[in-house]
Amino acid sequence: MRTGWADTERDGLEPGPQAPYAAKRRKTLSAAFPGERLVIPSGKIKTRSNDTDYPFRAACDYVYLTGDQSENGVLVLEPKADGGHDAAVYLLPRSSREDGSFWLDYQGELWVGRRNSLVEAAALLGLETRDSRTVTDALSAAVVATPGVTTRILRGTDTELDTLLAVLDTSWHGDHAAARDAELQVFLHGMRLVKDEWEIEQLRKACNATTTGFQDVVRELAQAVATSERWIEGTFFRRARVDGNDVGYGSICAAGPHATTMHWVRNDGAVRPGELLLLDAGVETDTLYTADVTRTLPINGRFDEVQRKIYQAVYDAQEAGIAAVQAGGRFRDFHEAAQRTLAERLVEWGFLEGPAERAFELGLHRRYTLTGTGHMLGLDVHDCASARVEDYVDATLVPGMVLTVEPGLYFQPDDLTVPEEFRGIGVRIEDDILVTADGPENLSAGLPRSIAQIEAWMAELAG
Numbered sequence: 001m002r003t004g005w006a007d008t009e010r011d012g013l014e015p016g017p018q019a020p021y022a023a024k025r026r027k028t029l030s031a032a033f034p035g036e037r038l039v040i041p042s043g044k045i046k047t048r049s050n051d052t053d054y055p056f057r058a059a060c061d062y063v064y065l066t067g068d069q070s071e072n073g074v075l076v077l078e079p080k081a082d083g084g085h086d087a088a089v090y091l092l093p094r095s096s097r098e099d100g101s102f103w104l105d106y107q108g109e110l111w112v113g114r115r116n117s118l119v120e121a122a123a124l125l126g127l128e129t130r131d132s133r134t135v136t137d138a139l140s141a142a143v144v145a146t147p148g149v150t151t152r153i154l155r156g157t158d159t160e161l162d163t164l165l166a167v168l169d170t171s172w173h174g175d176h177a178a179a180r181d182a183e184l185q186v187f188l189h190g191m192r193l194v195k196d197e198w199e200i201e202q203l204r205k206a207c208n209a210t211t212t213g214f215q216d217v218v219r220e221l222a223q224a225v226a227t228s229e230r231w232i233e234g235t236f237f238r239r240a241r242v243d244g245n246d247v248g249y250g251s252i253c254a255a256g257p258h259a260t261t262m263h264w265v266r267n268d269g270a271v272r273p274g275e276l277l278l279l280d281a282g283v284e285t286d287t288l289y290t291a292d293v294t295r296t297l298p299i300n301g302r303f304d305e306v307q308r309k310i311y312q313a314v315y316d317a318q319e320a321g322i323a324a325v326q327a328g329g330r331f332r333d334f335h336e337a338a339q340r341t342l343a344e345r346l347v348e349w350g351f352l353e354g355p356a357e358r359a360f361e362l363g364l365h366r367r368y369t370l371t372g373t374g375h376m377l378g379l380d381v382h383d384c385a386s387a388r389v390e391d392y393v394d395a396t397l398v399p400g401m402v403l404t405v406e407p408g409l410y411f412q413p414d415d416l417t418v419p420e421e422f423r424g425i426g427v428r429i430e431d432d433i434l435v436t437a438d439g440p441e442n443l444s445a446g447l448p449r450s451i452a453q454i455e456a457w458m459a460e461l462a463g
Helices: 019-032 060-066 118-125 132-145 159-168 175-191 197-219 221-226 229-243 256-260 305-323 332-348 356-362 451-462
Strands: 037-041 047-049 074-079 085-091 128-131 151-153 252-255 276-281 293-298 402-405 408-411 425-428 431-436 439-442
Touching: 019 060, 019 074, 019 085, 019 118, 019 175, 037 060, 037 132, 037 159, 060 074, 060 175, 074 132, 085 118, 085 132, 118 128, 128 132, 132 159, 151 159, 151 175, 197 221, 197 229, 197 276, 197 293, 197 431, 197 451, 221 229, 229 252, 229 276, 252 256, 256 276, 256 408, 256 425, 276 425, 293 305, 293 425, 293 451, 305 332, 305 402, 305 408, 305 425, 305 431, 305 439, 305 451, 332 356, 332 402
Parallel strands: 037 151, 085 128
Antiparallel strands: 037 074, 074 085, 252 276, 276 293, 402 431, 408 425, 431 439
């Protein structure tokens, strides 16, 4: 078993397209934390049940800084005496046939497939690589040898390394140390708020694949009617796996009154002609950037009078929101523009007491709109969630930011404050918007939004 194997090492590899962008990001991070040791793990495989595991998905900040998606990876930025950092990524090497790990280890390559060698990974990532089985010893030696050097780690990603640093570094304990490490995550999420050109291209790909996935669903609505929402979920998931890595989040395939539940992911309900389907889904690319798109569709291909009335109100609100996504404007502007439009419509319908501005200021419309109107988008569907408030929700928009605009109206099945014909109807329209110097660019514009466009699109796909 140990002999008779060919040499499969790959030569002549070049850095991947993400490598120069990741290097620039590491340089920015290095400048922000001079003289400090920074540890960013990718995470470990997690058990699903007994001896089966969840599919591994590397931590976003690790991917952002390395371009690597391996489990058990650890990026370490070691401070240099003359300034700056030496960066190295610790990775699992190829399985050995000499010691039998190739076939004996549950994560051996016989079981899970070939890994890059450390030499191959170094070439592809443009980054020094080391054996991840040595990372605990290396960190231990470095911490002990440099007691005056602060070590920050992205906590909660690799509990083994968290525990190691807690033992080695007495300053690691307490609120001060936790806040110190949290600053690392906050800074990284702040970095990720503005996307570079490579990231924007990944988001374009995610939106294009998502458009195709929505088309697939519409073509198969008859099968969904014959089965359940699960057919819709499976149809979109197939596209996500063919054109990307996975879905970026649990798909919301909410038919009928399920559309009034904000995160309906059970997807086990009936799909009935005459009702609406709220489909909130996004393809995650092979580089882990995700789209986040919602369309609310008439299952039989035509909106009825009440559905049309509600949908048009949400469409008008989204139009107002998208128009407010302007470089130099506030992040909150698009939310307020959309919500004001919905408050006006709710007053017009007699569901709220006017005037509309008063209803908006008091937040009376929130009974029916429920949530905010959007969020940042990127490696995470709710991207940059740990960024400082002043850099995110209180910030000024700048070119390169990508966010969702997703107003909605949700009339609960048991809400006695609205006419019976409105109850059980939920409508959301969501698109992914790039901030540019010339105004908002809708990255998901490949999907129709208006009532006329949707009805014509569905008729075309059904034919």
